[in-house]
Amino acid sequence: MKFTMTVSPDFSPDYIAGWYIFNTWLQNQTKQAIHLELYNSFDKQREDIKADKIDLIYANPYDASMLIRDKGFVAIASPYRKTDEAVICVNSESEYTCVEDLKSGCTIATADDPEVSTIGMIMLEPADLSKENVTIEELKNYVMVAKSLIGNKADAGFFLKEAFDDMSKFIKSQIKPIVTSQISVIRHTFLIGPDFVNNSGICEEDFRQLINSMHESEKGASTLKSLGFERWENQDHEEAEFMIDLMDTLVS
Amino acid sequence: MSTIELKHHDQSTSSREVSDEEVPYPEGKLIVSRTDTRGKITHCNQSFVDMSGFEENELIGQPHYILRHPDMPAAAFKDLWDTIKAGNKWKGYVKNLRKDGKFYWVYAVVVPNVRNGKVVGYASVRRKPSRTKINECIALYKTMLAEEQS
Ligand SMILES: Cc1cc2nc3c(=O)[nH]c(=O)nc-3n(C[C@H](O)[C@H](O)[C@H](O)COP(=O)(O)O)c2cc1C
Numbered sequence: 001m002k003f004t005m006t007v008s009p010d011f012s013p014d015y016i017a018g019w020y021i022f023n024t025w026l027q028n029q030t031k032q033a034i035h036l037e038l039y040n041s042f043d044k045q046r047e048d049i050k051a052d053k054i055d056l057i058y059a060n061p062y063d064a065s066m067l068i069r070d071k072g073f074v075a076i077a078s079p080y081r082k083t084d085e086a087v088i089c090v091n092s093e094s095e096y097t098c099v100e101d102l103k104s105g106c107t108i109a110t111a112d113d114p115e116v117s118t119i120g121m122i123m124l125e126p127a128d129l130s131k132e133n134v135t136i137e138e139l140k141n142y143v144m145v146a147k148s149l150i151g152n153k154a155d156a157g158f159f160l161k162e163a164f165d166d167m168s169k170f171i172k173s174q175i176k177p178i179v180t181s182q183i184s185v186i187r188h189t190f191l192i193g194p195d196f197v198n199n200s201g202i203c204e205e206d207f208r209q210l211i212n213s214m215h216e217s218e219k220g221a222s223t224l225k226s227l228g229f230e231r232w233e234n235q236d237h238e239e240a241e242f243m244i245d246l247m248d249t250l251v252s
Numbered sequence: 253m254s255t256i257e258l259k260h261h262d263q264s265t266s267s268r269e270v271s272d273e274e275v276p277y278p279e280g281k282l283i284v285s286r287t288d289t290r291g292k293i294t295h296c297n298q299s300f301v302d303m304s305g306f307e308e309n310e311l312i313g314q315p316h317y318i319l320r321h322p323d324m325p326a327a328a329f330k331d332l333w334d335t336i337k338a339g340n341k342w343k344g345y346v347k348n349l350r351k352d353g354k355f356y357w358v359y360a361v362v363v364p365n366v367r368n369g370k371v372v373g374y375a376s377v378r379r380k381p382s383r384t385k386i387n388e389c390i391a392l393y394k395t396m397l398a399e400e401q402s
Contacts, residue, residue, distance in 0.1 A: 100383075122379055123280065123380075125359070125379065125380065125381070125382055126277075126380045126381065126382050126383070127382065128382045128384050128385075179279055179280050180280050181280045181281075182280050182281045182299075183281075183282050184297075185284070185297070238367075241365070241367060242286075242365070242375070245363055245365050245375050246282075246284070246375070246377055248341070248363050249341070249361035249362075249363055249375070249376075249377040250361075250377070
């Protein structure tokens with residue numbers, strides 16, 4: 001049997017090679033054939049999830065709900081101490097100092113990332129802003145969001161905090177954050193699907209053990225490094241369910 | 253600062269200090285709590301503890317009305333409970349009372365926690381409300397409260 005693994009399309013391009021290395025490590029450890037399929041579109045990936053083409057996934061919290069509740073996926077682990085946060089930035093020379101300075105009719109630059117857009121829109125609510133009274137400029141990636149701010153095209157832009165932190169000093173000197181989320185319980189999670197649980201010959205507990213102790217071996221530790229993770233941290237079923245309940249309160 | 257008597261749905265009463273000082277909502281944060289099916293607090297996050305002014309061990313196991321502000325009309329909470337008991341999501345603006353008598357406004361979303369088809373508790377996630385909406389609610393809740401007391 002051949003399984004398919006995928007990664008939420010919001011992964012940083014810096015880690016593409018890392019995901020291939022992780023897949024090789026996983027195949028060696030589990031003695032299973034796993035194909036890594038990477039997508040650059042959230043919609044196309046969702047279509048394939050719905051068509052039951054995916055067996056293992058490093059999922060964003062947005063999709064985790066559908067995967068766990070509708071597709072019977074099981075949460076295994078999240079990267080240690082990594083949570084998903086969003087930052088709203090403006091041009092560093094702009095007069096905006098807080099969200100409330102942004103007014104109806106303003107332009108917001110976003111990258112195609114449903115999770116960051118959700119958190120970003122929530123942080124705009126105190127200014128009475130919503131999809132109905134702002135213009136959304138949807139761009140390909142966060143560098144383009146930054147450029148839109150620097151070029152004074154957009155009034156504000158949404159960033160994944162990690163993407164903002166990784167931006168060059170040069171870019172960061174030209175934009176400034178006006179608010180950063182501190183949600184701390186919403187995170188990307190590694191999940192396995194029912195086909196993998198039932199047909200890989202590895203029980204869920206052994207798989208969980210394998211992933212969560214990955215950092216203990218030299219090979220595992222270097223693989224994690226190529227993903228930018230220190231180690232995995234166990235996510236049990238209730239933790240994942242609770243994260244989904246939380247996400248549910250954030251979507252309208 | 254004045255002292256008021258609050259009457260709760262379970263017939264108990266509490267005597268609380270109330271002042272007219274508002275504490276601003278913490279920027280970028282979510283205030284999270286969970287309750288059992290009867291509304292007793294089972295879990296809360298650090299922002300919840302910080303904003304309430306209570307210690308965590310003073311909150312866990314207590315009925316959620318520990319944050320009840322006298323300016324809140326009973327009808328708002330009746331609507332909350334009717335909505336979540338029917339398995340639906342409730343959203344609304346709530347004025348909360350802190351241990352020190354000060355208050356803070358939140359925009360709250362409350363959902364049932366459904367596990368294996370059964371409601372095992374409820375969760376509330378609050379976020380920063382808009383001043384416009386708060387002002388609308390101040391007026392609305394005043395009218396509702398006056399009606400309830402007449
Ligand atoms: C998950 C959850 C969260 C709640 N959060 C609050 C809150 O923050 N403040 C509040 O006054 N009531 C809250 N309530 C409603 C209380 O249970 C209660 O109905 C309300 O405080 C009025 O109580 P009383 O009429 O007994 O005084 C919450 C209920 C649930 C289920």
